Amino acid sequence: MNKKVTAVFDIGKTNKKFFLFDKDFKEVHKEYISFDEIEDEDGHPTENLPALQSWLKNVFNRILKAEEFEVKAINFSTYGASLVHIDENGNPLTPLYNYTKPLPQQIVNSFFETYGPREDFLKTTGCSDLSMLNSGLQLYWLKKEHPEVYKKIKYSLHLPQYLSYIFTGIPLSEYTSIGCHTALWDYVKKDYHSWVYQEGFNKILPPIVSTETSVNMNYNGTRIKIGVGIHDSSAALLPYVRSIKKKFVLVSTGTWSIVFNPFTEQPIATEVDGNEAINYMRINGKPVKATRLFLGNEYKLQVKKLDEAFGVADDYHRHVKFDYDLYSKITDNFKHTFKWESIEAETMPLETIMNFENYQHAYHQLMTELVLLQIESIKKAIGSDAISGIYVDGGFSDNDVYIKLLAHHFRDKKLRTTDSSLGSALGAAIAISDAKLNSKFLKKNYALKKHVPFIVS
Template sequence: MKQKVTAVFDIGKTNKKFFLFDKDFKEIHKEYSRFDETIDEDGHPTEDLPALQKWLKQVFDRILETDEYDIKAINFSTYGASFVHLDQDGNPLTPLYNYTKPLPQDIIDSFFESYGPKENFLKATGCGDLSMLNSGLQLYWLKKTKPEIFEKIKYSLHLPQYLSYVFTGIPLSEYTSIGCHTALWDYSKKDYHDWVYKEDLNAILPPIVSTETSINMNYNGRRIKIGVGIHDSSSALLPYIRSIKKKFVLVSTGTWSIVFNAFNKLPAELINPEDSLNYMRINGKAVRATRLFLGNEYKLQVAELDKRYGVDDDYHRNVKFDYNTYLEIIRDFEYRFNWKSITDEKMPSETQISYDKYEHAYHHLMIELVQLQVQCIKDAIGDTDISKIYVDGGFSNNDIYIKLLSYHFKDKKLRTTDASLGSALGAAISISDTKLNSKFLKKNYALKKHVPFIVS
């Protein structure tokens, strides 16, 4: 007898993944693929959209024909800030422009001349000035610089919804993609920003539905529930929201460390857009998020330490927290590191390391980085009564990072999780009627509790 499963395509910038989950959300099958990037008309690298679409269909059709699995539902999780522009026949009109592609400065200046002041606009839309990462500005850029293409656009779909469209042929919009620093949404109005209507962009943005929406389709003779897709960061947050009753923040660590607070009370217009973003939950509620270029800075500084002390590239992975080393450093603490990708008023003009041992220098680095992380978490918490902090991603396994974080937040419960499946699992959960309980994270995410050390 075939096993009933939910299928999820989880599309990252580098890895393209396909998962099957059973009724308890246990992973029972996975496939990975990578594609060479192509280039757009300006020579900027970008996603090979035809190759991606072909792979989606090939993988799904092959799994449908197996004797092992009975696919009852499928959903899609992808990176954000990416539009697919379709003509009246449903064919893409342009490449999938990479969010790293720079927008011309005159376009940005023109936009804020019309719809500024800039600071007010960024606060209203809950996003920083990230150029093409504000994917709504891509539509403005197309309209102003490529009017002959813009006029042919029937619908502009965010990438998760385009993948759903590939299977359903139904163009839709949903909250998590709209709310992903697109500059399209006015968080105080809970509607598209006025500029969207003034530029008539609402005419090419499909109807908005809840992220939990699914469409019952007859696909190749099978009745399958097809989801509308979800933005990956919001998807990774969903299992926590569904299974935790008390208020919490999630610290999702990696190249960027993003702190999500789904319980924020502060209006978007009062949030500092320099370091804060707003995302949206699947029901359209705002999620305050602060960010720190933690993993990137860590990588750059560790490379310098490795070179200075002549150790192997992986040496840092084995350095554990040492209480005496910590006490020695904080006794006469001074800021020693000049950051390469983070701006901080406390940092010296150049790095000043005088320790004999790598371990001491590494402890000092982590002490300073964690101080930045602590402030980032406090900014996300704001005036919210938060009792728990969850940490997932690469730094959840860094012994010094976790011990220092638990010390700084000894009035809260700190937990780490192994959420390598986070965004894919969230996509499966979003179209499921299954209720999650407090044991879900322990069973599926290797939940660990951490007790702060005591300074005597």
């Protein structure tokens, strides 16, 4: 008997993944692929959209023919800050511009001359700065710099919704893509910002629907429920929101460490300096206050220096366990000793002071200083909200020193770690399901672990 499954395409900047989940959200099939980037008209690297589109269709058509599976639903999770502009025939008019592409300064200046003052605008839209990372600015740039292309646009679709459009032919918008630092949304009015209407962009942005919306249709002879897609960060947050009763923040760690507060009473960031405060959106349009820290990137740079200084193997740092005596020694007469390369901090010295007895001593000092930055980032995300729990996932969730220091500093909150490489894909599957999740879901699917603070002697 064939297994009923939900299919999910989870599209990252590097890896493109395809999953099948059973009714209990257990992974029963997965495929990975990556494509070489192509260049846009300015020579800037960008996603190979034609190759991606071809792969999506080929994989899905093959799975539909597979005898062991019966696909009941499909959804899409992708990175944000990316728009696909289509003409009246549904064909893309431009490359999928990369959000790392530099935005001409005259465009930014022109924008604020018309829609400033800058600080008020950034607070209202939940953005920390304006660049191609704000998909609304990509539209503004296109209209000003390439008016002949802009005139041909029938619809501008966020990437998750474009992938859904490939299968349904129905152009739609949804909250999580609109709300991820796009500069399009006014978090005070809970509508597109007035500048969007003044520029006429509301005419080419498709109707907004809930992220839980799905289209029931006959696809290649099979009756399937097709989701409208979801932004990957909001997708990764969804299983937590659905299964945890008490208010919490999620610390999603990796190259960037992003702290999500989905229960904020004050969504608009007041700290617009330093580029660390941004807003996201839940699937129902409610705001998510977030702060970000270039934690994993800085960790990688500093650990490499420690490896070279002490002549240890590249993976030595993975095996360092928390040592209370070392930590106590460091904090008895605490001084900041590391100069960061990719993080701005007032507390750092002009140069790194390598005055350590051994690798363990240096590593504990490094982690103590990095965790102090993480604590500030978490506190900013929490603000004045009554948060009782902290969940940590991603690369640092199994770093013993990091977790013990966090548990120590937030002794008044319950600290939990989870382990799920499926994060955003699983969230996309849950978004279009009718399943009710309970508190045991994270334990069963995410290897949930409790952590208690160490005893201070």
